[in-house]
Amino acid sequence: MRVKAYFVPPKGADAEQTCMECDTFWIEAANGSNSLSYEKAVPYVLDLKLADPDDDGIFTKSEFIDACNKGLVQIASHDKVMKSASSSTQKN
Secondary structure: OOOOOOOOOOOOOOOOOOHHHHHHHHHHHHOOOOEEEHHHHOOOEOOHHHHOOOOOOEEEHHHHHHHHHOOOEOOOOHHHHHHHHHHHHHHO
16 A cells, blocks of 8 residues: 655745755855754754754755755744844853
């Protein structure tokens, strides 16, 4: 018996992003780095576990772009970025 599985983006996810938009999101999120931690991805990625196929807690550019192409990435608001930054400085 075969079962078909369909990917359903989380509520609030926009239609799939264009390649150019996804690359722009990566540049903004990674800020010159080759990887992106969950902590820094929070303002951008709608579902961290679903977007990280190897579940290692780190996004490579390829993983991030794949998630973006699936509609799991959104442009971060200034408030989300600031909240993420302040929570990371409080842990140190």
